[in-house]
Amino acid sequence: MKLTGIETRIVEMPLVTPFRTSFGTETVRQVLVVRAVTEDAEGWGECGASESPLYSSEYTGGAADVLEDFFIPEIRTAQRQLGDDFDAHRIAPVLAGFKGHRLAKSSLETAVLDAQLRAQGVSFAAALGAVRDSVPCGVSLGITDTIDQLLDTVAASLEAGYLRIKLKIEPGWDVEPVRAVRERFGDIDLQVDANAAYRRSDFRLLARLDAFDLTLFEQPLPSDDLLGHAALARVISTPICLDESITSSRAAAAAIELGACSIVNIKPGRVGGYLEARRIHDLCAAHDVPVWCGGMLETGIGRAANVALAALPGFTLPGDTSASERYFATDLTEPFRLENGRISVPKGPGLGVTPLPEVLERFTVHREWNSMSG
Numbered sequence: 001m002k003l004t005g006i007e008t009r010i011v012e013m014p015l016v017t018p019f020r021t022s023f024g025t026e027t028v029r030q031v032l033v034v035r036a037v038t039e040d041a042e043g044w045g046e047c048g049a050s051e052s053p054l055y056s057s058e059y060t061g062g063a064a065d066v067l068e069d070f071f072i073p074e075i076r077t078a079q080r081q082l083g084d085d086f087d088a089h090r091i092a093p094v095l096a097g098f099k100g101h102r103l104a105k106s107s108l109e110t111a112v113l114d115a116q117l118r119a120q121g122v123s124f125a126a127a128l129g130a131v132r133d134s135v136p137c138g139v140s141l142g143i144t145d146t147i148d149q150l151l152d153t154v155a156a157s158l159e160a161g162y163l164r165i166k167l168k169i170e171p172g173w174d175v176e177p178v179r180a181v182r183e184r185f186g187d188i189d190l191q192v193d194a195n196a197a198y199r200r201s202d203f204r205l206l207a208r209l210d211a212f213d214l215t216l217f218e219q220p221l222p223s224d225d226l227l228g229h230a231a232l233a234r235v236i237s238t239p240i241c242l243d244e245s246i247t248s249s250r251a252a253a254a255a256i257e258l259g260a261c262s263i264v265n266i267k268p269g270r271v272g273g274y275l276e277a278r279r280i281h282d283l284c285a286a287h288d289v290p291v292w293c294g295g296m297l298e299t300g301i302g303r304a305a306n307v308a309l310a311a312l313p314g315f316t317l318p319g320d321t322s323a324s325e326r327y328f329a330t331d332l333t334e335p336f337r338l339e340n341g342r343i344s345v346p347k348g349p350g351l352g353v354t355p356l357p358e359v360l361e362r363f364t365v366h367r368e369w370n371s372m373s374g
């Protein structure tokens with residue numbers, strides 16, 4: 001393929017409700033959107049980073065800088081050297097020398113892969129190996145000021161049809177909200193996510209969550225403490241699922257071998273893209289480790305690709321693939337809707353959805369065009 005240029009833009013989308021986690025509160029989703037233009041098609045990618053480096057070390061402004069200053073120039077050189085042999089599979093190897101910045105790398109690879117697949121007339125789902133036409137959906141609920149507010153939010157989510165509820169927890173907001181939700185709603189599919197807010201000294205407290213029959217406990221400890229997670233897994237009965245710790249297929253292999261988790265949250269951005277995400281899916285399937293698709297409050301661009309990934313056979317648990325209206329009053333694409341707790345996998349070429357030009361313009365605060373011949 002022949003890339004002719006890459007556009008990066010920063011878009012600011014107000015969230016319908018502030019999203020509070022152990023690491024902070026997000027009210028506006030500041031998102032880097034990448035557009036890859038080729039001779040035959042154009043493709044889109046979205047960066048999972050937020051305005052501040054609180055979930056991971058990446059943040060939107062930094063992702064824009066590393067793309068403009070390092071990744072796009074490197075891609076320009078690779079495109080020149082490879083000519084027609086250049087394609088999306090070349091991007092990760094070409095950028096491998098640059099450490100980290102996986103969310104940024106993923107946005108670039110996704111945009112080029114989308115352009116390539118659109119030109120070929122192949123959907124993301126077909127290219128990745130999807131086996132389902134729709135995927136079961138869960139919802140991730142932020143920390144609220146009171147337990148009553150949380151119960152109202154859970155009630156509304158169940159009413160909307162979500163098949164699984166995930167509660168964000170942190171020290172001081174754990175056993176009591178979980179107990180209240182379990183008592184009020186009975187036998188629902190319920191799980192928690194601490195975003196690394198606990199320490200090894202909290203093991204006895206965390207063991208109290210075993211009483212509530214949770215589907216999983218996501219990322220209790222810091223991302224670099226695989227041994228701590230393995231130790232925790234030996235003293236609690238709730239299955240441990242890792243999010244932040246799983247930065248690559250190599251990290252996933254280590255976590256599984258150490259017994260640090262029995263379930264994996266796959267976020268394509270966090271691991272550098274959909275191609276690496278598929279390798280983690282395959283690795284986990286070989287170990288009988290269930291996986292599910294995480295989320296980063298994506299717009300319709302990232303959501304389309306996540307829903308395609310979540311349709312692979314190893315994704316046996318509902319994902320954080322919620323409907324557009326759970327995040328945005330107006331999404332960048334046609335909205336994704338929940339039907340009987342499921343979202344349909346787009347069938348069209350590439351992502352199968354495209355940003356609506358006037359909506360994209362309305363929310364764009366900055367843009368840069370990088371010609372591949374310049």
Ligand code: OSB
Nearest residue numbers: 055140195294295296297298320
């Ligand atoms: O830890 O899974 C997380 C959102 C932003 C950053 C980290 C996380 C999340 C979520 C929301 O839990 C998932 C979603 O609905 O997109």
Ligand code: MG
Nearest residue numbers: 193218219243
């Ligand atoms: Mg998480």
